[in-house]
Every structure is written in structure tokens, then in C-alpha cells.
Amino acid sequence: MNPDSESKETVHPLRGRLRKQLRAATQGAILDAAEAVLAAEGLHRAGMNAIAARAGVSVGTLYNHFRHRDELVAALFESRRAALLSGVDDALAAVARAPFAAQLRALVAGQLGFFVARRAFVKLALDSEAPPPAAGRLHVMQQLALRTGKVVQRGISQRALAPDPHGLLPGALQGLLKAAMLRMLAGDLALPAAVDATIALFLHGAARKGRTR
Numbered sequence: 001m002n003p004d005s006e007s008k009e010t011v012h013p014l015r016g017r018l019r020k021q022l023r024a025a026t027q028g029a030i031l032d033a034a035e036a037v038l039a040a041e042g043l044h045r046a047g048m049n050a051i052a053a054r055a056g057v058s059v060g061t062l063y064n065h066f067r068h069r070d071e072l073v074a075a076l077f078e079s080r081r082a083a084l085l086s087g088v089d090d091a092l093a094a095v096a097r098a099p100f101a102a103q104l105r106a107l108v109a110g111q112l113g114f115f116v117a118r119r120a121f122v123k124l125a126l127d128s129e130a131p132p133p134a135a136g137r138l139h140v141m142q143q144l145a146l147r148t149g150k151v152v153q154r155g156i157s158q159r160a161l162a163p164d165p166h167g168l169l170p171g172a173l174q175g176l177l178k179a180a181m182l183r184m185l186a187g188d189l190a191l192p193a194a195v196d197a198t199i200a201l202f203l204h205g206a207a208r209k210g211r212t213r
Contacts, residue, residue, distance in 0.1 A: 027065050030055045034076050039120035043073070043127065080121045081140045084114045088147055100155040104202075107151050108177065109195050111144070115181045116191050123185060141174075148173050161203075173202050 033055035037046045048069055052062040066072040091110030095102040115122050125137075148170040155161035161169065180198045183189040189197070 023065075026055075026057060026061065030057065030062060030065055030072070031076050031079055034072055035080070035118075035121050035124065038073070038076070039124045043124065048072075076121070077125070077136060080118055080125075081136050083118070084111070084140065085143050085147075087114050088144070092147065092151070100151070100158045100160045103151050103154055104199060105195065107148060108173075108198050109191075111177050112180060112184065112191055112194050112198070115184060119185065122181065126185075145170055145174060173198075176202055 030051065034046075034051045037051050037054050040046075041050065048062055049059055051072070052059045055062070062072075066075060088107065088110040091106040091113075092103060095106045098106075149167075152161065152164065152169045152173065156163060176198050180189065180194040184191065184194050
């Protein structure tokens with residue numbers, strides 16, 4: 001076997017992997033820059049030049065990755081929403097065999113932790129109403145509801161939660177998570193306190209202790 005041909009077979013795949021890694025890193029930097037610029041300037045006001053400057057790339061490089069601004073915005077929302085779901089899945093997978101209390105905390109901390117880590121994106125998502133950003137909103141809400149529903153069913157099966165004949169508990173928990181997220185965005189609540197408060201309110205309600213009526 002020709003040693004030169006073997007060397008070429010080794011080099012070409014390596015070059016391909018390096019190109020893919022470089023492209024992915026550049027695209028990641030562009031998405032991070034878009035997130036920051038869009039959140040600061042507004043969804044409909046931020047331009048591609050500002051995003052390219054923030055990412056440290058030329059405008060030409062930016063257009064090599066995204067053909068136009070709407071495609072970039074859509075990619076940003078798709079990427080962040082996928083990261084939210086994968087982060088929650090990772091948190092739940094780590095406690096898959098644990099009791100309900102641990103799964104509940106993982107679910108709550110996973111979602112609220114994402115909101116803290118991606119504060120600029122969350123602000124952008126809340127401020128935006130027009131597609132393409134809104135296109136995947138229903139999907140991600142449905143997916144979060146599925147994950148929440150599984151945790152709630154675990155709580156019911158372990159008798160940590162009361163039966164839920166009307167299926168209201170998953171929505172109630174998601175509502176509490178949204179309320180906690182808004183308080184964190186306003187700077188009124190830190191992540192650990194938000195996790196504890198959300199869990200306590202979900203499990204014990206808002207009634208004052210000792211009150212029967």
C-alpha cells in the first residue's frame with residue numbers, strides 16, 4: 001500500500017472535521033452576537049452590520065452563514081429553544097431513577113437556569129410577536145408541557161401529589177415557572193430563591209398555614 005495515499009486519506013477527513021468545527025464555532029459566535037444585538041436594539045431595528053461587528057466577522061462571512069436577516073433570527077430562536085429542551089432533558093435524565101421531589105427540583109431548576117443563562121434571549125422572545133420568532137413558540141410550550149406532565153404523574157403515582165382528574169397541575173406548574181421567570185428578569189429574584197419559591201408554592205399552595213376558611 002502506498003504510504004502517501006494512506007496519509008492523504010487521513011488528512012482529508014481531518015481537514016473536513018476542522019472545517020466543520022470552524023464553521024460551527026463561527027455560527028455559534030454569530031448567534032451569540034445576534035442574541036445580544038437584537039435584545040439591545042430590538043427585533044426589527046438591529047441590522048446585519050451591527051451583528052457582524054459584534055461577532056467579530058465580516059458582513060460577507062455573516063451572509064455566507066445566513067442568507068438574510070430573517071433566516072438568522074429564525075436560526076437563533078430555533079437554536080435557543082432546542083437548547084432549553086435539551087437542558088431540561090439532561091437535568092431530568094440525571095434524576096431519572098430518583099424520587100419525585102428530586103425530579104421536580106430538576107425540572108424547575110433546569111427551566112429557570114436556562115432563563116438566567118439566556119436572559120437576553122428570553123427578553124427578546126417576550127418582546128417579539130411576529131413570525132418567524134413566534135413560529136416555534138407553541139411547539140416548545142407543548143414539549144415543556146409533556147415533560148412537566150411526566151413529572152407530575154410521577155408525583156401522583158408516588159402519592160406526593162393529589163390526583164389531578166382535570167389535568168390542571170402541569171399547567172399550574174408552568175404558570176408558576178413563568179411568574180418566577182418574570183420576577184428574575186426584573187431583578188427581584190435570584191435563581192436559588194426562585195427555585196425554592198416555585199416548588200414551595202406548587203406543593204403547598206398560597207393559603208396561610210392554619211387557616212381553614
